[in-house]
Amino acid sequence: MASAARSRVAATPVHLSSPIKPILRKTASVLGTRSRGDNPAGADEDEPPTKRQKKTVVFNEALNMVKEISSKSLEEAKREVKQALEGHARGDDEDYDNLKDLFAPNHRKVAHEEGRGDEGKPQDLIVYVVALSGYAPMLGRSCSGLVRSVLRCSWLERDEPFSRAYTQLLADLSSVQGSALTQVLAMTVDKFTETKTTSSVPGFPPVDPETKKKWLHTGIKYLLDVFPSGSPIMLNLVSSKFPYTEESKTTHMHYLEHLLRLKKSRPELERDIMELILSRLVKLDVEMTLDLENDDDETTRAVLRQLEVEEAKNDEEDDDSDADSVASDDEDDLSEQAKRVLTIKSKLETLDAIMDLMFSIYDPLFEDPDSPDAIEAFKDLLSDFCNVILPHLKSRHTQYLLFKFAMKSNNFMEMFLGTLLNIALPESTQPPVVKQAAVAYLASFTARGAKVESHLVKTIVGTLLDYIDYQRQRKHSTCRGPNVRQYALYYAYFQGLLYIFCFRWRDLLDRESLPPSLDWDDPASFIGHQLPWMDGLKERMRSNIISKLNPLKCCSPVIVDEFARLSHHLKLMYIYPQIEMNKSINLSQFCTTTYATGGALRDTGFEFDNEKWTHLEACFPFDPFQLPLARRWLDLQRNYISWSPMAVLDRDSDSGEDDNEEDDDDSDDEECDEQVPIQEDTATDDGHESG
Incomplete structure (x- = not known):
C-alpha cells in the first residue's frame, strides 16, 4: 500500500542549476554542498543568474494534483530527507531535528530570532512534503517525533497545491503505521476549530474560512476513501471531541457544520452522525430543564426576560443593556445570579439554534409525506427517538421533531403512537423507566x-x-x-x-x-x-x-x-x-x-x-x-x-x-x-x- 501511495506523486525531471543552500544544517559531512564534479550539469554554475529557472514539482494530474513553483528542487529535498532519516537511525539527530523544525507552525519566526539564515522560503516546504512521502517507509516508530511535527503543520493556511500534497503525505504515513491513521484523523478533527476565521502563514495570501473547510474535507474524504476502516475511527473522534454544553453557540454551530459536511461526503456515517447530534441535543435539553427546575424563581424570571428580548428581536444594544441591568441590580448579592442567568441564557440560545438547524435538515425530507424517502426518513427519526430521546423524560424540546413530522400524515401518527403503545405494554421487555416514559409520551x-x-x-x-x-x-x-x-x-x-x-x-x-x-x-x-x-x-x-x-x-x-x-x-x-x-x-x-x-x-x-x-x-x-x-x-x-x-x-x-x-x-x-x-x-x- 505504501508503494502504491507513493506512486501517486511523480516528479518531472528538472534541469539542475547551481548549488542551493539546503534548509537543513550546512555541514557537508551529512547533507554537504555539491561540488562541480557531483553536478551532472556543472556548466550551469557559469550561467548568468538571470537565466536560472525556478524548479518545478509536478503532481499526478489524475489525483487533482497541480504544479507548484519552488526555489528548492525535489531531488535536493529528497537527498536531505534521506540523509536526515539515515542519520537519525545512526543516532545523529541534528539534521533530523532540523527537519522536524521545518514543519513547526512558527518555523520561520524561530529561525529568524535565532539568527539562522537557513529558514528558506515558505514555498519550499512543499518539496519536503513530497520528499517525505517518498521516504514514508522509513518513518517507523522511531520517527514518532517527526510524525508529530508533521501533524502540527499549518497546512490549511497555505494554498491548494500544498493541501493536496500534504494530504498525500498523510495517506502515506497512515499506510506505514496502522496507529498513525488514528493520529492523522484526530488532527483533522482538531482542525474543525481552526476554520472559523481568515488566516495565513507568512509568504501566502490569507485563506478564508470556507476555503479552509473545503480543503479540510477534501482531505478527509480522500483519507477515508483510501482507508475505509477509518470511518468508525472518525465517528469515535467526532463524538469524543464534541463541544461541551457550556461552550458557546458559535462553537457548537461551527462544529455541527463540519459534521454535516462529513455526513454529506460519507453516506455510511449519515445515520450515526444524526444520532450523535440528537444525543448531544438531548443532553443539552435535559441540562436546561434541570437548571430551570433547580434554580429559584427569580433566576428563572430573569432568564425569561432575556428570552423575551431575543424573541422581540431587539438589537444588540438592548440585549447588552438588559444583561447589564441584571448584573447591576446589586453587585454583591446578584453577581453570582447574573452569571447564572447569562449561563442559562447562553445554553438556551445554543439549544434554540441547534433545534432550528435540525428542523431545517429534516423539513425538506417530508415535503411529500407519502413518498418512500419520507417514510424511510420518518422510520429513521423514530428509531433515533427510541434510542436517544425516549430514555430521557426530562427532555423538553428535542422530541418536537417527532411531533412536527408525525403531524404530516395519519400514517406517521399511527406509526408513532403504535411504537409508543408497544413499548408501554406490560409485557414489553423494555426497562420500567422506559415504559413509563412511553406512557407519558403517548398521553402527551x-x-x-x-x-x-x-x-x-x-x-x-x-x-x-x-x-x-x-x-x-x-x-x-x-x-x-x-x-x-x-x-x-x-x-x-x-x-x-x-x-x-x-x-x-x-x-x-x-x-x-x-x-x-x-x-x-x-x-x-x-x-x-x-x-x-x-x-x-x-x-x-x-x-x-x-x-x-x-x-x-x-x-x-x-x-x-x-x-x-x-x-x-x-x-x-x-x-x-x-x-x-x-x-x-x-x-x-x-x-x-x-x-x-x-x-x-x-x-x-x-x-x-x-x-x-x-x-x-x-x-x-x-x-x-x-x-x-x-x-x-x-x-x-x-x-x-x-x-x-x-x-x-x-x-x-x-x-x-x-x-x-x-x-x-x-x-x-x-x-x-x-x-x-x-x-x-x-x-x-x-x-x-x-x-
Whole structure:
C-alpha cells in the first residue's frame, strides 16, 4: 500500500542549476554542498543568474494534483530527507531535528530570532512534503517525533497545491503505521476549530474560512476513501471531541457544520452522525430543564426576560443593556445570579439554534409525506427517538421533531403512537423507566396533537383502560395499599388517562348521541348535562379509583384536581370524597416493610417525613415549546392544543355546599353522608400550562 501511495506523486525531471543552500544544517559531512564534479550539469554554475529557472514539482494530474513553483528542487529535498532519516537511525539527530523544525507552525519566526539564515522560503516546504512521502517507509516508530511535527503543520493556511500534497503525505504515513491513521484523523478533527476565521502563514495570501473547510474535507474524504476502516475511527473522534454544553453557540454551530459536511461526503456515517447530534441535543435539553427546575424563581424570571428580548428581536444594544441591568441590580448579592442567568441564557440560545438547524435538515425530507424517502426518513427519526430521546423524560424540546413530522400524515401518527403503545405494554421487555416514559409520551401526544382524530383518542384511552384493569387484577390480591415505587407503571397508565381526559374529553363522547342543543365548539354548553360517554369509561375508571391501589393518592395532585373539577361538572363521576379521604393516608406506611432496615433509605436519600417522592411526577413531554427561534417551524395554531381552562369552572373557589346539592348519579355521592369543603387549586405552571 505504501508503494502504491507513493506512486501517486511523480516528479518531472528538472534541469539542475547551481548549488542551493539546503534548509537543513550546512555541514557537508551529512547533507554537504555539491561540488562541480557531483553536478551532472556543472556548466550551469557559469550561467548568468538571470537565466536560472525556478524548479518545478509536478503532481499526478489524475489525483487533482497541480504544479507548484519552488526555489528548492525535489531531488535536493529528497537527498536531505534521506540523509536526515539515515542519520537519525545512526543516532545523529541534528539534521533530523532540523527537519522536524521545518514543519513547526512558527518555523520561520524561530529561525529568524535565532539568527539562522537557513529558514528558506515558505514555498519550499512543499518539496519536503513530497520528499517525505517518498521516504514514508522509513518513518517507523522511531520517527514518532517527526510524525508529530508533521501533524502540527499549518497546512490549511497555505494554498491548494500544498493541501493536496500534504494530504498525500498523510495517506502515506497512515499506510506505514496502522496507529498513525488514528493520529492523522484526530488532527483533522482538531482542525474543525481552526476554520472559523481568515488566516495565513507568512509568504501566502490569507485563506478564508470556507476555503479552509473545503480543503479540510477534501482531505478527509480522500483519507477515508483510501482507508475505509477509518470511518468508525472518525465517528469515535467526532463524538469524543464534541463541544461541551457550556461552550458557546458559535462553537457548537461551527462544529455541527463540519459534521454535516462529513455526513454529506460519507453516506455510511449519515445515520450515526444524526444520532450523535440528537444525543448531544438531548443532553443539552435535559441540562436546561434541570437548571430551570433547580434554580429559584427569580433566576428563572430573569432568564425569561432575556428570552423575551431575543424573541422581540431587539438589537444588540438592548440585549447588552438588559444583561447589564441584571448584573447591576446589586453587585454583591446578584453577581453570582447574573452569571447564572447569562449561563442559562447562553445554553438556551445554543439549544434554540441547534433545534432550528435540525428542523431545517429534516423539513425538506417530508415535503411529500407519502413518498418512500419520507417514510424511510420518518422510520429513521423514530428509531433515533427510541434510542436517544425516549430514555430521557426530562427532555423538553428535542422530541418536537417527532411531533412536527408525525403531524404530516395519519400514517406517521399511527406509526408513532403504535411504537409508543408497544413499548408501554406490560409485557414489553423494555426497562420500567422506559415504559413509563412511553406512557407519558403517548398521553402527551394524544392530548396535545390537534390532528389526532377522535377515533384514535378513543382507541388509546380504551387501551390504557385495558392496561389498568390488567394490572389491577394482577396486583389486587397482594396489594396492601398505594405504593408508587411498587406499582409505578400502573399509576403511569392511570395518570395518562387523567391527562388525556383533561384535554380531549369531548373526543370521548358518542357524538351522534349528543343532544342537538349542545354546541360542540362551546365546551361550557356541555356542563350539567348527562353525556353519552364511550362504553366502559365511567365504570372501569371508578373500579380502579376505589381499589386498594388507590391511584388518586399517587398521581400528581395537580392533574387529579383538574380531573376532579372536570369530571364533576361534566357528570362523569364525583371523586372529591375519595380525595378528602386520601388526605388521611400516609403513603410511607406501605413502604415500612420493604425498607424496615433503613439501608435503602440511606442509599436513596428518601425520608418518610417528606412524601413528595411517593407521588408520580407530572412530566408530560409535549408541554409548551418555548424556544423563540425554532418555534417558527411549528404550526402551533393548527397542530397544537393549548390548555384552556373553562372560566365557568373557576367561579367557585371550592366545591361548596351548592356542589354537594347537585344531582349526581354516582353511588359514591350517595354513600357520602357528610361533605367537607375542599379547596380546588387551578392548573399551575408546574402542571398544565402546562395542563
